[in-house]
Amino acid sequence: MPNILLVEDDTALAELISSYLERNGYSVSVIGRGDHVRERARLNPPDLVILDLMLPGLDGLQVCRLLRADSATLPILMLTARDDSHDQVLGLEMGADDYVTKPCEPRVLLARVRTLLRRSSLGEPMTANDRILMGNLCIDLSERTVTWRDQPVELSSGEYNLLVVLARHAGEVLSRDQILQRLRGIEFNGTDRSVDVAISKLRRKFDDHAGEARKIKTVWGKGYLFSRSEWEC
Helix, strand or coil: CCEEEEECCCHHHHHHHHHHHHHCCCEEEEECCHHHHHHHHHHCCCCEEEEECCCCCCCHHHHHHHHHHHCCCCCEEEEEECCCHHHHHHHHHCCCCEEEEECCCHHHHHHHHHHHHHCCCCCCCCCCCCEEEECCEEEECCCCEEEECCEECCCCHHHHHHHHHHHHCCCCEECHHHHHHHHHCCCCCCCCCHHHHHHHHHHHHCCCCHHHCCCEEEECCCEEEECCHHHHC
16 A cells, blocks of 8 residues: 655645545555654655645755655655746756645545556556667666666656656657646646756756757747657767
């Protein structure tokens, strides 16, 4: 049974979310303070963290940064204020894999949790021979590891999933809508900047600077292109 750590200081909301998730087969632990999260996660590592932004002791952005420093692969789902794109972008930049706006429908939250866990190490296993090889890039799908120029690259769960989606469609232009559909099963609403933020972070991991990006190219008005030939460099 997957273990979820819910970090939420609103006791009524925490009870609602935890009860719903437990009825759907998850074990849920609740913490109401941000400054207690890191120690708890180290003592009893969760399979996924649901993290509110506004917390006593330490805010959600700081907690997210600390958790990501301890683990590049831990799925982190951020709870943010409705329509606050600034908080959403900050959360993604700090290492969150996805976000849900409050107040949130429990079934929407459940769908995001299932998606993140399915794409994490608890998800569908693949054979040891499943790899994507492209020039100096190697993506090991069974171990969920990435090497580039024979050096390991530390990626968050969300960054890894995005890289796999792009690599599997190398040479194709993928729109934001297509990327979101493959990552989270939702449609692009025209304002969601999570794809742009994730692409920017991924480029930095591979020294693919935005102004002259070659490996992950921006095709203006259409989307992004994962250029197969540029990974030979």
